[in-house]
Amino acid sequence: MFVLIVGAGRVGSALAQSMLAKGHDVSVLDEDPLSHERLDAGLPGTWEEVGGRFTVGQGIEIEALLEAGIESADVFIASTRGDNTNLVIAQVAQRRFQVDTVIARVMDPARATWFAEQGVRTICPTIEAIGMFEAALGEVA
Amino acid sequence: MYVVVAGGGKVGWNLARELIGKGHEVTLVEEVRERYLTIEEELEHAVQYGDATEMWVLERAGIERAELVVAVTGDDEDNVIICQLARDRYAVSRTIARVNNPRNRELFDLLGVAPVVSATDLILRLIEHEVPSFGLVHLLDLHAERLEIVEVELAADAPAAGRAVSDVAMPDGSLIISVLRDGSGFVPKADTVLEPGDEVLVVLDPGLEAGITSIFTGVDAP
Numbered sequence: 001m002f003v004l005i006v007g008a009g010r011v012g013s014a015l016a017q018s019m020l021a022k023g024h025d026v027s028v029l030d031e032d033p034l035s036h037e038r039l040d041a042g043l044p045g046t047w048e049e050v051g052g053r054f055t056v057g058q059g060i061e062i063e064a065l066l067e068a069g070i071e072s073a074d075v076f077i078a079s080t081r082g083d084n085t086n087l088v089i090a091q092v093a094q095r096r097f098q099v100d101t102v103i104a105r106v107m108d109p110a111r112a113t114w115f116a117e118q119g120v121r122t123i124c125p126t127i128e129a130i131g132m133f134e135a136a137l138g139e140v141a
Numbered sequence: 142m143y144v145v146v147a148g149g150g151k152v153g154w155n156l157a158r159e160l161i162g163k164g165h166e167v168t169l170v171e172e173v174r175e176r177y178l179t180i181e182e183e184l185e186h187a188v189q190y191g192d193a194t195e196m197w198v199l200e201r202a203g204i205e206r207a208e209l210v211v212a213v214t215g216d217d218e219d220n221v222i223i224c225q226l227a228r229d230r231y232a233v234s235r236t237i238a239r240v241n242n243p244r245n246r247e248l249f250d251l252l253g254v255a256p257v258v259s260a261t262d263l264i265l266r267l268i269e270h271e272v273p274s275f276g277l278v279h280l281l282d283l284h285a286e287r288l289e290i291v292e293v294e295l296a297a298d299a300p301a302a303g304r305a306v307s308d309v310a311m312p313d314g315s316l317i318i319s320v321l322r323d324g325s326g327f328v329p330k331a332d333t334v335l336e337p338g339d340e341v342l343v344v345l346d347p348g349l350e351a352g353i354t355s356i357f358t359g360v361d362a363p
Contacts, residue, residue, distance in 0.1 A: 060245060062248075082218060084219050084222040087222055088218045088221050088222065095251060108195060111194070111222070118229065
């Protein structure tokens with residue numbers, strides 16, 4: 001499976017490493033060249049030496065998405081730090097490039113829920129965290 | 142009319158002021174606190190503090206009763222999302238979005254956000270109006286409708302010079318809609334004779350520019 005991850009922050013880079021370790025082809029796109037260091041961390045060699053792919057560019061630029069290989073992607077992960085960027089590029093991946101599986105990270109619960117109803121698959125860490133806090137509090141209160 | 146303007150930069154602030162001056166009811170939403178406080182001194186209750194891509198902020202601004210939402214923040218992704226929420230979540234009938242980077246224009250088209258305004262594109266048009274490329278000035282591109290309106294000055298040695306409109310061999314998918322002569326414009330009839338120096342307005346399907354150029358300038362477009 002070919003996985004394209006846009007945004008190599010904590011979530012994106014960890015996901016990139018674990019998907020690569022599972023034997024998938026992984027391409028990462030990030031506007032910051034230095035984010036490459038996060039991909040290298042803990043690996044026996046560089047990200048490329050262990051088989052990964054890295055492109056510098058913005059997810060909103062069609063040329064950058066093409067360079068990162070979106071046309072052959074089976075999975076598209078939008079994990080930049082911007083909720084709206086993630087929502088826009090996820091829709092581009094779905095509508096323009098017909099990527100099979102598209103998932104966007106959206107911190108705002110309201111937008112995550114609304115866009116999920118519109119057919120954009122979203123993951124909302126905030127909703128997860130609230131649920132975990134509530135569960136933890138349920139044990140003590 | 143009730144208008145929600147997202148983004149209190151130069152464009153948003155001036156737009157809000159002009160709309161209020163014309164008697165419209167306006168709420169401007171600005172997310173930078175310092176900027177909000179500055180604007181609030183002038184616009185008072187007509188400006189609210191918050192991120193206009195947050196649904197509760199839009200709801201507090203009364204988006205549900207807005208007839209028009211104008212998204213003019215400095216961030217193209219934000220402008221797309223604001224217009225999508227306005228249209229699809231809150232059933233606002235009209236939206237206008239600003240495109241900051243002209244290269245993002247196709248994203249707005251792809252996601253059905255229209256109409257859009259791009260200052261860069263507008264300035265480019267003005268420059269091209271001064272220095273027309275291949276003799277054609279693009280006055281209007283209707284992307285969704287796939288139509289363009291262009292203006293071209295009729296050259297003395299062009300095929301169309303001195304001919305009646307009905308005798309000009311216009312390509313299928315194009316039509317002469319107006320002629321500007323001696324400072325005034327008129328809609329020509331079939332027997333109107335086109336004179337050298339006339340500014341001719343043509344509506345056409347995209348892709349027919351080269352044919353139009355050669356008919357009215359006598360020069361083949363490169």
